[in-house]
Amino acid sequence: MDVMIAEQPERIELCSSCGGPAWERDSRNHRRRHTDCWARTLAQRNDLAAQIDRLAKWIIENVPGEPSQSEGAIDTAIRLLGRR
Numbered sequence: 001m002d003v004m005i006a007e008q009p010e011r012i013e014l015c016s017s018c019g020g021p022a023w024e025r026d027s028r029n030h031r032r033r034h035t036d037c038w039a040r041t042l043a044q045r046n047d048l049a050a051q052i053d054r055l056a057k058w059i060i061e062n063v064p065g066e067p068s069q070s071e072g073a074i075d076t077a078i079r080l081l082g083r084r
Helices: 027-061 073-083
Strands: none
Touching: 027 073
């Protein structure tokens, strides 16, 4: 009986920043992927900052006596939820 051994796929080195093929690092497409990734990261960061600001404003307006400690909006929310 003949046994066929599957060939192992060639291992491709990937860019640690964008996940694209490392051999493509100097190409225009590779740089564009990094630019797009950075733009998405900034947009997510700005969205997260806006959500935290909304949370802080809501706590101040709707929870009597808060903020009662020197902590950020997220830590305050965790503390308040822990009371329940």
